[in-house]
Amino acid sequence: MKHADLHRLYPKILGYAAVSVLVTGLIVSPWGNTARATDDENSVNLYSYRQAFLIDPLLDAFTEQTGIKVNTVFVKKGMLERLKAEGRNSDADMVLSADIGRLHDMVTAGVLQGVSSDKLNKNIPSQFRHPEGLWYGLTLRARIIFASKDRTQPGEVLSLADLAKPALQGRVCTRSGKHVYNVSLIASVIANEGIDQTRQWLTGLRDNLARKPQGNDRAQAKAISEGVCDYAIANTYYMGKMVTNTLKPEQQQWAAGIRIIFPDQDGHGTHVNISGAAITKSAKHRDNAIALLEFLSDTHAQEIYAEQNFEYPVKPDVTLHPLVSSWGKFKADTINLDKVAQHRITASKLVDETAFDLGPQND
Ligand code: FE
Numbered sequence: 475m476k477h478a479d480l481h482r483l484y485p486k487i488l489g490y491a492a493v494s495v496l497v498t499g500l501i502v503s504p505w506g507n508t509a510r511a512t513d514d515e516n517s518v519n520l521y522s523y524r525q526a527f528l529i530d531p532l533l534d535a536f537t538e539q540t541g542i543k544v545n546t547v548f549v550k551k552g553m554l555e556r557l558k559a560e561g562r563n564s565d566a567d568m569v570l571s572a573d574i575g576r577l578h579d580m581v582t583a584g585v586l587q588g589v590s591s592d593k594l595n596k597n598i599p600s601q602f603r604h605p606e607g608l609w610y611g612l613t614l615r616a617r618i619i620f621a622s623k624d625r626t627q628p629g630e631v632l633s634l635a636d637l638a639k640p641a642l643q644g645r646v647c648t649r650s651g652k653h654v655y656n657v658s659l660i661a662s663v664i665a666n667e668g669i670d671q672t673r674q675w676l677t678g679l680r681d682n683l684a685r686k687p688q689g690n691d692r693a694q695a696k697a698i699s700e701g702v703c704d705y706a707i708a709n710t711y712y713m714g715k716m717v718t719n720t721l722k723p724e725q726q727q728w729a730a731g732i733r734i735i736f737p738d739q740d741g742h743g744t745h746v747n748i749s750g751a752a753i754t755k756s757a758k759h760r761d762n763a764i765a766l767l768e769f770l771s772d773t774h775a776q777e778i779y780a781e782q783n784f785e786y787p788v789k790p791d792v793t794l795h796p797l798v799s800s801w802g803k804f805k806a807d808t809i810n811l812d813k814v815a816q817h818r819i820t821a822s823k824l825v826d827e828t829a830f831d832l833g834p835q836n837d
Pocket of ligand 1 (some may be wrong): 709
């Protein structure tokens with residue numbers, strides 16, 4: 475039945491309702507978990523890579539404070555492909571994601587729009603937001619070095635460069651060099667040291683590996699506890715997740731044997747990455763999305779958001795979780811993450827070029 479026929483059959487208001495039901499019913503998504511298009515002015519639609527336990531309490535508080543309803547689609551993977559496929563018809567107003575790499579890929583694909591506000595600029599230090607407001611960091615994680623308490627000496631490793639020293643042969647573990655966390659880390663080394671030095675470092679690090687890169691960050695802590703390696707590269711919050719893991723108490727044991735090293739304190743500072751948010755180009759509730767972004771950058775939300783996952787708040791002077799605070803103060807690299815992200819493709823190429831994921835090649 476055509477729309478015109480409907481209008482003839484029903485009174486006008488009923489007709490519009492029927493058309494809208496018909497159209498909504500026709501939306502078919504290859505991803506299954508589909509957000510219903512909402513014409514509710516007083517709402518905002520969110521696509522989130524971040525898990526419900528992290529953000530639901532905050533979103534509820536936002537709705538309570540503003541009356542703006544948040545419709546969230548939790549996405550496990552393929553968010554960028556989804557945004558590209560949906561194009562300007564996408565329901566998404568805002569995205570939440572972790573790692574600058576994923577946000578930068580969305581910038582490159584042209585699915586985001588720049589926004590700015592005094593509040594965002596005040597709450598979020600400039601290195602953790604895009605120069606044109608295409609993304610904003612909301613929580614921070616340092617990519618650090620886990621060291622075996624039993625088998626390492628304080629001072630032996632103080633920098634990422636130290637992990638490539640010949641004395642560490644067979645003593646280092648890491649996940650794949652192609653993982654988004656490591657690509658961003660390597661990109662930060664390129665931004666600070668240049669391509670040639672990074673290639674040299676990556677080759678040295680590869681030859682110091684105890685095994686082929688594998689597993690996630692926590693698997694490296696396990697490897698240290700099993701004596702496979704003495705040093706590993708990992709994000710700070712995993713330390714918190716392991717220490718407090720009552721469901722898998724063996725992880726508490728892994729963490730108990732580990733000392734944390736914030737690398738490069740005498741140089742440019744430790745590489746710090748973000749979880750962040752961005753407004754989509756297709757946003758139909760742009761003002762509501764900016765309001766949500768501002769809410770998440772404010773002190774109250776910052777405390778809760780960072781604490782849930784043992785991350786650092788992006789807003790300076792917000793209280794840290796006691797456990798996070800116990801790791802001590804450190805100097806973070808102040809280079810803008812947008813600059814770092816611009817080296818990600820080169821970083822990824824260097825990982826291939828050095829056959830990093832094949833492990834050591836010095837035997
Ligand atoms: Fe993670």
